[in-house]
Amino acid sequence: MSKQLTVSVAAISAEFERRMQMASRLLAAYKLEVSIQPWDGIRRDLLLANVDDAYGRNACAIADRRGDLVLKVSMDPTQQANANQINVNIPVAELTRILKAMLQTSPSSTHTADILMPSLDGLGLPGVWRQEWSADRDFSVSHGNIVLVILRQKSLVVCRSPEDSSAAKEAFLSTPWVAERAPQLMPSHGDGLEKPVDVFLLESCVANEDRLPLLEGRLALASWPDLGALANCEDMLRLAAALSARSRSTQDLAERCSVSGARANAFCWAMYLGGLLTSEQQPFKRPANRASADTRSIVSRLAKRFGMFVGAET
Amino acid sequence: MNSTAPIKLFFAGPVGSGKTTALRCVSGSEIISTDVPLFEGATLEKSTTTVALDYSTIQLDAETTIHLYGIPGQERFDFMRPIIAEGALGAIILIDATSSNPSQDCLHWVSSLLGINEHMALVVGISKADIAPDFSLATVRDSLRVTGISIPTMRVDPREVDQCRQLLRALMAVVMETED
Numbered sequence: 001m002s003k004q005l006t007v008s009v010a011a012i013s014a015e016f017e018r019r020m021q022m023a024s025r026l027l028a029a030y031k032l033e034v035s036i037q038p039w040d041g042i043r044r045d046l047l048l049a050n051v052d053d054a055y056g057r058n059a060c061a062i063a064d065r066r067g068d069l070v071l072k073v074s075m076d077p078t079q080q081a082n083a084n085q086i087n088v089n090i091p092v093a094e095l096t097r098i099l100k101a102m103l104q105t106s107p108s109s110t111h112t113a114d115i116l117m118p119s120l121d122g123l124g125l126p127g128v129w130r131q132e133w134s135a136d137r138d139f140s141v142s143h144g145n146i147v148l149v150i151l152r153q154k155s156l157v158v159c160r161s162p163e164d165s166s167a168a169k170e171a172f173l174s175t176p177w178v179a180e181r182a183p184q185l186m187p188s189h190g191d192g193l194e195k196p197v198d199v200f201l202l203e204s205c206v207a208n209e210d211r212l213p214l215l216e217g218r219l220a221l222a223s224w225p226d227l228g229a230l231a232n233c234e235d236m237l238r239l240a241a242a243l244s245a246r247s248r249s250t251q252d253l254a255e256r257c258s259v260s261g262a263r264a265n266a267f268c269w270a271m272y273l274g275g276l277l278t279s280e281q282q283p284f285k286r287p288a289n290r291a292s293a294d295t296r297s298i299v300s301r302l303a304k305r306f307g308m309f310v311g312a313e314t
Numbered sequence: 315m316n317s318t319a320p321i322k323l324f325f326a327g328p329v330g331s332g333k334t335t336a337l338r339c340v341s342g343s344e345i346i347s348t349d350v351p352l353f354e355g356a357t358l359e360k361s362t363t364t365v366a367l368d369y370s371t372i373q374l375d376a377e378t379t380i381h382l383y384g385i386p387g388q389e390r391f392d393f394m395r396p397i398i399a400e401g402a403l404g405a406i407i408l409i410d411a412t413s414s415n416p417s418q419d420c421l422h423w424v425s426s427l428l429g430i431n432e433h434m435a436l437v438v439g440i441s442k443a444d445i446a447p448d449f450s451l452a453t454v455r456d457s458l459r460v461t462g463i464s465i466p467t468m469r470v471d472p473r474e475v476d477q478c479r480q481l482l483r484a485l486m487a488v489v490m491e492t493e494d
Contacts (some may be wrong), residue, residue, distance in 0.1 A: 106369065
């Protein structure tokens with residue numbers, strides 16, 4: 001079975017990217033299936049960056065801080081190659097050899113766990129949602145008289161009324177939900193209810209938390225959920241903070257945040273459906289411990305003042 | 315962090331993003347404001363601008379005061395940022411979704427504050443998203459990912475007390491999440 005790998009590229013020329021494409025095709029002979037994409041800040045199996053460009057140097061700096069695998073490229077043909085970087089004129093065969101050596105032993109490619117997803121067949125709206133969400137365009141879903149329009153780029157869910165929103169939550173795991181890719185505006189769109197996608201998914205998953213299958217594997221957040229409009233959700237804030245810090249299983253997450261396993265699992269389901277979950281062990285650089293014991297006490301009291309209890313260990 | 319140093323938080327962001335409004339929502343006391351009338355670009359929603367800084371406090375108890383600041387958004391006041399940011403527990407950056415490039419604004423302010431203190435806790439609140447038809451939260455998230463730092467980002471209405479407090483709660487959650 002081939003190993004699937006992703007190489008991010010930052011600030012490289014079109015000519016060099018063509019060499020990379022040729023090298024990636026040659027790597028298939030070694031059962032390495034490499035896809036190349038622009039660097040987006042997320043940890044991938046390898047970063048290839050132009051060190052003669054500020055953007056490329058910035059990408060290298062971030063990757064170096066995280067301990068990611070980096071191959072530095074100089075686009076200046078007069079620049080001598082050394083042990084840490086290659087030259088733009090490197091032959092494709094030599095480039096292939098270097099990439100093979102790096103990717104076959106890539107620590108990130110061996111340490112990244114997969115999100116072990118249960119089957120989504122027959123799982124009501126989640127099954128339909130996930131398929132449509134990954135298509136990266138607006139869509140609508142309906143169940144009987146309930147209709148939801150999902151505005152993908154705006155990250156909003158639109159329904160006709162608060163009653164429809166409540167009904168959708170109740171029917172979240174029911175079947176059948178039908179998807180339509182060219183959603184028509186609601187007849188009363190102007191009076192409809194708009195809700196952030198993350199809020200809708202969290203409310204729906206929590207309402208059905210006892211019936212959601214367990215998500216296994218180690219999970220982390222690639223981005224924080226949009227929680228501005230979610231009331232009474234201090235546990236969601238703690239869950240988001242914990243899952244942004246490093247990858248955890250749902251059980252670890254529940255213990256860390258002093259919530260039930262079902263609640264932690266529901267949170268992860270909502271993040272998965274909203275495209276915010278990742279299997280990377282540590283998607284972000286971890287800052288140094290900011291708070292002294294005295295400061296933590298003050299922060300804890302300040303948080304309580306605003307209706308939040310932080311620090312399961314305090 | 316020195317336990318005897320003042321505990322401070324501040325609001326930052328471009329002009330018109332709602333910093334003064336948000337500060338009023340979370341503040342526990344009267345705000346000392348340095349707003350003056352806008353002579354150019356005034357609207358019904360925004361007729362004043364901050365020309366020095368806003369200041370208020372939250373009194374946790376008789377001995378513990380949290381100092382809140384709102385720094386002006388104009389670049390000519392950027393000299394204030396390191397002064398206010400020095401030793402701050404964290405900052406809430408407010409971004410106006412109706413600006414020509416909210417993602418760029420966001421990245422500019424995040425980079426500016428992290429350049430002063432790379433360990434500062436940050437939260438981003440995006441205002442006026444309901445009246446910005448072209449606004450994309452995904453684009454802002456993608457732009458922030460390149461910083462390599464997890465920054466809570468959420469849409470808020472700075473006029474809503476609970477949504478402003480949500481920003482503060484998110485900041486507290488970030489500060490308290492530390493290595494095991």
